[in-house]
Amino acid sequence: MTGAEFSEVDFDLLADYVGGALDGTPDEAVVAALIVGHPGWRRAHAELDAAAGAMTSALRSWGEEPEPMPAEFVARLDAAFAAEAAGGGEAGSGSAASGSSPRAGEFDVAASGAIHSAPGGDGAAPGRHLVAVPDGEERATTARKRVRRWKWAAPAGIAAGVLAFVGFGVQQLGGADSADDSSAAGSAQGAEHALALPAGPGQISSSGIDYNRGTLAQAAAQALSAPADTGQTGSAPRAPGQQPPAPRTGAADDSRNKGAEPTGGVMAERNEALDRLRVREALLACLDAIAGANGAGPVTAQTIDYARYEGAPALIVQFTAANGSWVWAAGAGCGTPASGADKLGSAKVG
Template identity: 45%
Template sequence: MTGAEFHGVDIDLLADYVGGALDGTPEAARVASLIAAEPGWREAYELLAPEMAMVGALLAELPAEPMPDDVVARLEAALAVEPALRVTGVPVEAVPESVDAGHSAAPAVPPKVVDLGERRRKRGNRRWIHFAAPIGVAAGAAAFVGYGLLAQPQFATEQADSRAAGDSGAGEAMVAAAPQTTLTSGINYTLGTLGRASKSATELPLDAYGNSEPPRVMTSNTELNRLTDHNALLDCLNAIAAENGGGALTVRSVDYARFDGDPALVVRFTASNGEWAWASGPGCGLPGGGADTRGAVPVR
């Protein structure tokens, strides 16, 4: 994603907002108002937010990368030498005996001058190389958004699938409590409106233009019937928890609705990694189906 694709949108500022770097600052309120009022900002936010969330989840699963032993040894040696250099200074060779009488002896140039600034810069470069890899992964994922290759977040992994294939008892272990609210609105959510999923029966999500969308009555012959069963619902919530990677869920609401025109269970929950609105298809919780994720966005 680049600024050229969204004229007038400060992509760097928007990324800081999505990543939480602006929380508690006046800039956060300004960016929020731009997202609400400007279509370009809103479109950029709707593309960037879920992809940054996906990258964050992927980076959280990466193992710690140990520093090579030879690099550690060189750093320890450099750190041990530097304090001594600051205290004693660079040693000066002895004054030659052949100094002319009546002339003051000038210290000879040492054979090697240690540039402490250069040493620190090299050490900083090594640190940057160590930390730059995950940052490069995040930048690469964000760039894919600009080419339209990441239309919807795909969080499923084989590991999450295998965890989601467990029994209902495993599902209960990943859900802190039963859903606080159960809805059957039939509303057709999109990636842009998913973050405004209703939290109670008295709320209706807004469409992309800020208008309330009227609920539709769900028919009895729906693909989501399986997920009305208590155990099947827990298996689905367990699969979502495994894919989200934020630990146990506190489920605020589940809505038997639609996403981009297809039947979907829309779940709003909180976990250790924040509050989320998550749309899963009818295959959610089935063996090998994982969470059947259709869309997921963090709720700010």
């Protein structure tokens, strides 16, 4: 027999059914239907019914032969009966004459007067019924135990309350520490991102220059030597050999030629494909992606140019890292989960 055979059997309910506790209740019909319709219930009922019958027979056989009373108790009872008959109910003297005194935890039959007589129905000696009454010492012992339990219960309850309060305090302190740690971690991350960007607005430009593999490495030196982008025409860095762009007039053209550090909003529009990277958060994500692709730890951008690379919109980033100084051309998808760094080309410049 395995437990899997009876996995759907409610043994408590089945035991009540076998013992007769469900007789006359709605559950009786339910269990009877389960026994008839389910093999598992049927087998369990057969085994439980057989076990209950065997247990009942064993208990009945044990009760057929009564256990004899110990001789010590027989002698004490005989002495008590004799003392009552001789002294007119003065059971105390009979107990003293017997030379025995009840021990702690035993019932003092003689001293308690626990022998009650009832008239016999046929005129014979009255039948006697014994009533067990605890003596005084046992009652005192029980009372002392009860008091002792209460004495232990009070400190235990106080200790439980103290532990609960201390646990709450520790949790609050832990939460405060976690908040401080999170704040410190956020500050550190913000500082790291701040270091990743160029120091001033002059290091970020929107030249629109179309770089290629040959001019990418030379662009770094030209960008570093170029004056800060103040919005004047012709101030944007140019690739070697490329003619400067034609001068523009008017306030609208002048505003489109300005380069500014990305902020929480969007920078002046240069190339619609690169508009996303004019937002500070997107630019930082792009620099993080470049650092991951470079594989030499954090990078520090020195110049950033919103331009082109071999005709495609590109972010030209010169940066330093543990493996030297580099110029990377990153596509418009730089910093997105799908494109990563979106590397179009690179050149080592130091």
